[in-house]
Amino acid sequence: MRAVAVAEPPAVHNGRAVKIFFPLLLLACFGVAVLSICTGSLGITPAEVWNLLLHPDETTASMIVWKIRLPRAFATLLGGGYLAVSGLLLQVYFRNPIVGPFILGISSGATLMVSLVMLTTLTVQLHLMSSVTTTLAAIIGAYAVMSIVVFISSRVRSGVTVLIVGLMMGYLCHSVTAVLTALAEKEQIKGFVLWQLGSFSGFRWGEIGLLCILGGAVLILIYLMAKPLNALLLGEEYALSMGIPVRWFRVSLLLTSCALAGMVTAMAGPVAFIGLAVPHMARMIFSTSDNRILIPASMLLGGMVTALCDLVARSLMAPVELPLSAITALFGAPVVIGLLMKKRVKL
Amino acid sequence: MSENKSVLSCENLSAGYEGKAVLSNVNLHFREAQFISLLGPNGTGKTTLLRTLSRHLKPISGAVTIDGRPLASLHQSELAKIMAVVLTDRITPPLFSVFEFVALGRYPHTNFLGRLTKRDKAVVERALSDVHATDLRKREFTSLSDGERQKVLVARALAQEPQVLLLDEPTSHLDLKHRVEVMSILRELCASGHITVIASLHDVDIAAKVSDQVVLMKNGGITAFGAPEEVLSSRVVSELYDFTSASFSRKLGSLELQGKKSGREIFVVGGMGCGAEIYRLLSKYNCSLHSGVLFSNDLDAFVADSLGVKNIVQVPSAEVDDPSLDQALQQMEGCDCLVDAGCDMQGIYKGNQVLLNKAAKMKKPVFCFHKTRTADNGRVQVGKISDLPAAIEEVLQNRAAI
Numbered sequence A: 001m002r003a004v005a006v007a008e009p010p011a012v013h014n015g016r017a018v019k020i021f022f023p024l025l026l027l028a029c030f031g032v033a034v035l036s037i038c039t040g041s042l043g044i045t046p047a048e049v050w051n052l053l054l055h056p057d058e059t060t061a062s063m064i065v066w067k068i069r070l071p072r073a074f075a076t077l078l079g080g081g082y083l084a085v086s087g088l089l090l091q092v093y094f095r096n097p098i099v100g101p102f103i104l105g106i107s108s109g110a111t112l113m114v115s116l117v118m119l120t121t122l123t124v125q126l127h128l129m130s131s132v133t134t135t136l137a138a139i140i141g142a143y144a145v146m147s148i149v150v151f152i153s154s155r156v157r158s159g160v161t162v163l164i165v166g167l168m169m170g171y172l173c174h175s176v177t178a179v180l181t182a183l184a185e186k187e188q189i190k191g192f193v194l195w196q197l198g199s200f201s202g203f204r205w206g207e208i209g210l211l212c213i214l215g216g217a218v219l220i221l222i223y224l225m226a227k228p229l230n231a232l233l234l235g236e237e238y239a240l241s242m243g244i245p246v247r248w249f250r251v252s253l254l255l256t257s258c259a260l261a262g263m264v265t266a267m268a269g270p271v272a273f274i275g276l277a278v279p280h281m282a283r284m285i286f287s288t289s290d291n292r293i294l295i296p297a298s299m300l301l302g303g304m305v306t307a308l309c310d311l312v313a314r315s316l317m318a319p320v321e322l323p324l325s326a327i328t329a330l331f332g333a334p335v336v337i338g339l340l341m342k343k344r345v346k347l
Numbered sequence B: 001m002s003e004n005k006s007v008l009s010c011e012n013l014s015a016g017y018e019g020k021a022v023l024s025n026v027n028l029h030f031r032e033a034q035f036i037s038l039l040g041p042n043g044t045g046k047t048t049l050l051r052t053l054s055r056h057l058k059p060i061s062g063a064v065t066i067d068g069r070p071l072a073s074l075h076q077s078e079l080a081k082i083m084a085v086v087l088t089d090r091i092t093p094p095l096f097s098v099f100e101f102v103a104l105g106r107y108p109h110t111n112f113l114g115r116l117t118k119r120d121k122a123v124v125e126r127a128l129s130d131v132h133a134t135d136l137r138k139r140e141f142t143s144l145s146d147g148e149r150q151k152v153l154v155a156r157a158l159a160q161e162p163q164v165l166l167l168d169e170p171t172s173h174l175d176l177k178h179r180v181e182v183m184s185i186l187r188e189l190c191a192s193g194h195i196t197v198i199a200s201l202h203d204v205d206i207a208a209k210v211s212d213q214v215v216l217m218k219n220g221g222i223t224a225f226g227a228p229e230e231v232l233s234s235r236v237v238s239e240l241y242d243f244t245s246a247s248f249s250r251k252l253g254s255l256e257l258q259g260k261k262s263g264r265e266i267f268v269v270g271g272m273g274c275g276a277e278i279y280r281l282l283s284k285y286n287c288s289l290h291s292g293v294l295f296s297n298d299l300d301a302f303v304a305d306s307l308g309v310k311n312i313v314q315v316p317s318a319e320v321d322d323p324s325l326d327q328a329l330q331q332m333e334g335c336d337c338l339v340d341a342g343c344d345m346q347g348i349y350k351g352n353q354v355l356l357n358k359a360a361k362m363k364k365p366v367f368c369f370h371k372t373r374t375a376d377n378g379r380v381q382v383g384k385i386s387d388l389p390a391a392i393e394e395v396l397q398n399r400a401a402i
Helices: A015-038 A046-054 A060-094 A106-119 A121-153 A159-183 A186-196 A205-224 A226-232 A236-241 A246-268 A274-286 A291-315 A324-342 B046-053 B076-082 B098-109 B118-130 B146-159 B176-191 B204-210 B234-241 B276-284 B299-307 B322-333 B350-361 B385-401
Strands: B006-017 B020-031 B035-039 B061-066 B083-086 B164-168 B196-200 B213-218 B221-226 B246-249 B254-257 B265-269 B288-295 B310-314 B337-340 B366-368 B379-381
Touching: A015 A046, A015 A060, A015 A274, A015 A291, A046 A060, A060 A159, A060 A205, A060 A226, A060 A246, A060 A274, A060 A291, A106 A121, A106 A159, A106 A186, A106 A246, A121 A159, A121 A246, A159 A246, A205 A226, A205 A246, A205 A291, A226 A236, A226 A246, A226 A291, A226 B098, A236 A246, A236 B083, A274 A291, A274 A324, A291 A324, B006 B046, B006 B196, B020 B046, B020 B196, B020 B213, B020 B221, B035 B046, B035 B176, B035 B204, B046 B164, B046 B196, B046 B213, B076 B083, B076 B098, B083 B146, B098 B118, B098 B146, B118 B146, B118 B176, B146 B164, B146 B176, B164 B176, B176 B196, B176 B204, B204 B234, B204 B246, B204 B254, B213 B234, B221 B234, B234 B246, B246 B299, B254 B276, B254 B299, B265 B276, B265 B322, B265 B350, B276 B288, B276 B299, B276 B385, B288 B299, B288 B322, B288 B350, B299 B310, B310 B322, B322 B350, B337 B350, B337 B385, B350 B366, B366 B385
Parallel strands: B035 B196, B035 B213, B083 B164, B164 B196, B265 B288, B265 B337, B288 B310, B337 B366, B366 B379
Antiparallel strands: B006 B020, B006 B061, B213 B221, B246 B254
């Protein structure tokens, strides 16, 4: 390198935004979690919650906090975060701002399998088991579709082809689901429709643990991919010329992104809009495209927004719980429209 | 630095898509620190060759060697440290400052999280200053003009610290200022002695001026490879691009557009560079031009030749000789009018005065640019060169009416 005087190069990203907004986001996540634990049919003050967390007892309040609200808060924070990160990865990969985690047919695959379980008469007798079977079915559906898409993606040249394959897989699954819905009985359909709109209710600690461990591992992998992900913002051709093994990277990117979205979908159903809108919000807040910042930012922001939406969904018309996707869409659609109108987001 | 070291070479290379060769039997050896232009009409495989050299495309057969090693054997990240590319893809990554964007080029050199060290930042700054874009460093990448963006793209490639820089049509869709600037930047990079630049170019005249070597490509093969001073003759360039109404002049280093030659037959008495603009102007109006007598070392002779003017030329000497003058007189007789470009006729071109006198005698209209040879005997004094075509039309139409 030929010597050259360096007059203090500008920070590679806006360091101040990072220092201000990350603590704020963490605080907001915590605040929403506390709020959501305190709010419900039985109001509990934060002090009481604190007490019950330290000294669980046999009271109803304790049961509610430990068995219902705490798992739910965790589930929304994790699930929302995962969906947002998953959406972020796919938006970067496809260089397309209106791509979300379900663009590759993951939710459709899950929905197809769940419709098979919920809408056919095979499982009417297994009513008690339905929560577990639904989850299992969703997992199988999501990952089956994901495997097909990833397999095809490893053999094609361009990202656009992958996108189209994903969309087509979605249509295929939808058509089967539609046929099943037409043939199903009324009572079955309502349950199925509600599942399709997503819900974080009824999470067990076991599921949370699974989400934590598997999702955490995937997140670490994703963070290690932040650097090539940044290079990928220039497109696959440039990425290749900078030393990224593009095909291999594409497969691992799709695998990790689908794995995150798939595990959330399996447990909470297809929650709309979080994966689409939150990455944009993160970009705007931190005013950067640097994925080393956007990955943790999307995780926190996704969790926070989802927890908030979940809180609204269950308290707005309590005791009736509104479908989560209705709230996330109410919040997400205006955000996306606003972004597009302002042209703040171009990918 | 050894002058003869081949930094990049192809042996019997065939390249193309899905097993179908677009290019075949390519043998090229590029030396270090040279500027190499790929020239040829669209669709002849310039991009295919570049993509094969950058390993975006696998060769169908044959081999590419870089820095003495087979291209195929290099690890992706090793290659990225040797070679960088500037592609035609229009990329608009959002929310990137120019500095951050150029810093992406440090990719093969940084750690797994892409943290920039002091040295990395220094290289980025150096790359920015190499392309004269230091003042852009804080601008947002998407807000740049085409020309600025192209410079920044070159800077990003330089941040990889490559030995070889491949550019696909780096100057298309740039304005003239940036076209010239980008070319001179690339020229400087080669001159600095570290970087071999290989670029596909459309402007043969600019290529001739900046390149150390040119590769001429046509119909899926290399038709010539060598220094532009040797390779780029008028005939070769015309064949390369299938010119029918244009020609490249090696001496003038430029393209001249030949008109259709379907209009008036006009004889221009040029000389000492007086005629060049007049030949061009009248060619533009599709006149069929004749000229003479010119010495072969006169600028007008080169321009006339390049424009396809029927020109009587003789070897330079003290005065115009009689055989040439006779020829010129013969040609002049068949012309509708004569243009006196205003050349001084006291000295070596004295003999050409005969042409003017003869034209006057034959009652041909004479259009005159000379200040002191005043209008008489049907001479028409023309003030500005641009007025000439209208003046000719007016006079000739009036004549026809009578």
